[in-house]
Amino acid sequence: MAICTGCSLLCEDIVATFENGALLHEKNLCRKGHGHFRAAFTERTRPMIDGEQVTIDQAIEKAAEILKSAKSPLLYGWSNSTLEAQAAGIKLAERLGATIDDTSSFCQGILMERILSGKIPSCTLDDVRNYADTAIFWGSDPSSSHPRHLSRFSYYPRGEKRQRSYEEERTCIVVDVRKSATARLCSNYYFRVAPGGDAQFMEAILAVLDGKIPKVADKKKMIELSSVLKKTQWGAIFPGLGMIYSLQDKMDLFEQLLSRLNEVTTFKVIPMVGHCNTRGFNELMFEKTGHTNSVSFQGGSAEHGPKYSVITAAKSSDAALAIGSDPLSALPFGTARALARQPLIAIDPRRSLTTDAAKVVIPSALSGMEAGGTAVRMDGVKIKFEPIMKSDLLTDEQILTRIMEAI
Secondary structure (H helix, E strand, O other): OEOOOOOOOOOOOEEEEEEOOEEEEEEOOOHHHHHHHHHHHOOEOOOEEOOEEOOHHHHHHHHHHHHHHOOOEEEEEOOOOOHHHHHHHHHHHHHHOOEEEEOOOOOOHHHHHHHHOOOOOOOOHHHHHHHOOEEEEEOOOHHHHOOOHHHHHHOOOOOOOOOOHHHHOOEEEEEEOOOOHHHHHOHHHEEEOOOOOHHHHHHHHHHHHOOOOOOOOOHHHHHHHHHHHHHOOOEEEEEOHHHHHHHOOOHHHHHHHHHHHHHHOOEEEOOOOOOOOHHHHHHHHHHHHOOOOOEEOHHHOOEEOHHHOHHHHOOOOOEEEEEOOOHHHHOOHHHHHHHHOOOEEEEOOEOOHHHHHOOEEEOOOOEOOOEOEEEEOOOOOEEEEOOOOOOOOOOHHHHHHHHHHHO
């Protein structure tokens, strides 16, 4: 069996056979996982310095030279790297006195920090499969982002206490700005909110739970929703980027809603993080610093704040290392441009916009396929995996260790 690192579900029941550089046979892969496995041999990177191919040793030596001479280096990405590589990266950041941040710093990180600190109750996906009779997808669309979520855990499976499953014992609710693929499956309980209107929607639920008239146009439907929530025996909420971006600095309102719901019944939260090991980095950083991301080790101690988020830090750093992500494709244009203008080191198995712009490119083994290690599923369960293909490429952890030794 193989582990699919195509998303944060980290499905463990994958059967895959490769032959002559192609996926010959597979079983249990979703369409996203299938694309992830098929792309294993496409657009692979080579060690490069200033666009010229070099040896792996030369690329590592140049990366170490750049980071060592930088006054304010930035280490960014990590969400597709193993726990072992992330731990090595944190040690490197401490050694350099660098700023370190990951892809969740401007999205799910704010929610994850509240979960890890105990402010928001959470659970495992196995708990959801076995006990949940209500699942709320809020600003998330698992049918597109995590295609096996509904079938393995949240809606279709027959769990320990939910043997009659979606036919009789499970309710699926979707709160979103559009009628997504998931919303079409759960059409009886689809609630459309205006962009940025999630806070108002939460306030309306709270009002009905407190016996007040909600300040929404469709009061009847809101009362119906609150009735479903009150009748829930064991519920799970799966917030996506839509909810996070909408709430911004109003996350306390979500905490208030959860507290009120848990006075009536049981509700847990699992963030719908996208990358395979986003939560792993968040947990390591929280254990080390008390924060999930956006930390600077300059001066020998850990400092946290918005100025250490990649969005801000990229504009003041004088060298950057990108690993386990493609920041030039994913970040706002101004941030991506700031990164591209400084000496940029990219550690990546595949070609991307970031590797194309990088001064130094270091190819690495694909986690979960060519490299073994550990990752943390979206619900906090650690998953260990072994490589399923042979490769002479160094792993992310080995590359970071060699950079640290060179420094």
